Amino acid sequence: MNLKKIAIEKDSADDLKTFKSKFLNSPNEIYLDGNSLGKLPVESIKYLNEVINNQWGQNLIRSWNDNWLKLSEKISFKMSKLINSDNAEVLVGESTSVNLYKILYSLLNSCQFKKNLVTDCLNFPSDIYIIEGLKEYTEKKEITILNYNSNLSCNVDVLKKSIQENPGIYCLSLVTYKSSFLYPIKELNEFAENNKSIIVWDCSHAIGVIDIDVKDSKTKAAIGCTYKFLNGGPGSPSFLYVSKEILSHSQNPIKGWFGHLKPFDFENKYKPAENINKFKAGTPSVLSLVPVNTGLDLVLEAGIINIRNKSIELGEYLIKIINIELNKFDVKITSPIESKSRGSHITIQHKEAWKICKLLIKGDKNRKKIIPDFRPENNIRLGYSPLYVSFIDLYETVITIKEILENKEYLKIDDSKYEVT
Ligand SMILES: Cc1ncc(COP(=O)(O)O)c(C=O)c1O
Incomplete structure (x- = not known):
């Protein structure tokens, strides 16, 4: 199953895709924290x-x-x-x-x-x-x-x-x-x-x-x-x-x-x-x-039913890629798996959650900055606001987390400055 291809197809069929341009977006950044603070609409x-x-x-x-x-x-x-x-x-x-x-x-x-x-x-x-x-x-x-x-x-x-x-x-x-x-x-x-x-x-x-x-x-x-x-x-x-x-x-x-x-x-x-x-x-x-x-x-x-439907699709896709790409790491999904019992963020747990968040937010020359949020003790919340988050954003996020875990990049992060962002 080509997960990237699925994301591209879902994005091209997405009726809400034009809404992203109605927000201020930073290039090379994926924003997965709209469940905490939403983006700025251009009209505002x-x-x-x-x-x-x-x-x-x-x-x-x-x-x-x-x-x-x-x-x-x-x-x-x-x-x-x-x-x-x-x-x-x-x-x-x-x-x-x-x-x-x-x-x-x-x-x-x-x-x-x-x-x-x-x-x-x-x-x-x-x-x-x-x-x-x-x-x-x-x-x-x-x-x-x-x-x-x-x-x-x-x-x-x-x-x-x-x-x-x-x-x-x-x-x-x-x-x-x-x-x-x-x-x-x-x-x-x-x-x-x-x-x-x-x-x-x-x-x-x-x-x-x-x-x-x-x-x-x-x-x-x-x-x-x-x-x-x-x-x-x-x-x-x-x-x-x-x-x-x-x-x-x-x-x-x-x-x-x-x-x-x-x-x-x-x-x-x-x-x-x-x-x-x-x-x-x-x-x-x-x-x-x-x-x-x-x-x-x-x-x-956009219509709240359309927003909810896209949120469900994004959530189901995200669970699928987490299960496939991160299954050999110690990552646990702690949000409900059933869509009818879940809102629009998915929480994953890993013992290095805080350091993983730091690395995602930092980005580097080969990868985008990804903004999730961290909640103690070891939760990473991935919020997907359907008006500006795409399927490919979720794919890139999971692949980046996989890279961080595979290369154990978290070992290079100093944990003396623990802070909640
Ligand atoms: C579920 C929930 N209730 C209440 C609040 C507090 O809201 P306020 O700061 O507007 O009082 C928040 C803030 O994030 C929240 O997430």
Whole structure:
């Protein structure tokens, strides 16, 4: 089987291949870290320049009325299209961590659910810290962090048993950051609903690459970053989704002026907005919001189903070449093998993972720089953003890893300066 030829054929048949030119690309570099920070869309440069030079530079304060006050609504509308929610259920603004705090605090205070706060060991540390920080508001002043036999995949039976025995407010990452495990969202939402529970989904590693349909999956609350597969730029604001049925019982713990019913009446008494705007707090970060608009445009133009399909194909191809080319080395795939249980990155483990990452990033005169990312203890995450990663990129990456392992190049790397990038 000629794996290179397969890659070339798949690339030439790829309906999304034209999207790569819509991003700023470095020659001789393969970027496999779009699951952490997405690339810069070319259109965002133009748009940011317009906002900086004309809207801020020239029009100054008048731009709030002319452009900026409507920006957040415009972007939230596009986000609602992407997740198939009503427009009135989504906001884009503030960080994922802050939005998670707002939703969890609000649910704890809404009396709709038992005050049990539960997450699992696969969740992103920031989510776990936030949940820990909220434990004083829970019934027994404690939270639960579920452990499974593995710290890479969820044991759905263990999770369901917990929901039955300890109903309440659950927070899970739809695609887990380490192994890319993808939860069966609809099945779990239905199970939670039947057991007087709610799941708040952190969609950071899923939004822009997984076809999330909040109506079909009966999702009640979700949050997620826009700087990964949505290419919104470093620290771009996250989205927050609260379904209509829980919105009326919800209260934002951060009672800032943008969440007021009439912020520009400047009343001293706080009256929350009656719609999703109640989840706003302060002034929107205009310069960070601007590129989210372009990022969303690109994903909507490509079509989320097409993106998901290409992601699955890339993943299956990557697993195949890893199995064939790296089988004689001590490399282990620690992501789910089944496509329906996997997001858009594949994690491989090797005891020299950190040094292999260093060598990939460095490149040399005969090979491209390859940017994966490293996660302790010995994980290499290979993220493939379908809008700009090709099959041949994955082929070249695996062949480079093979070369590094065959020649034991990692022996030449000094490990005294261990750092996580
Ligand atoms: C799954 C997940 N949740 C939460 C966060 C934190 O996001 P933020 O820094 O926007 O608060 C991240 C950041 O990478 C993440 O990957």
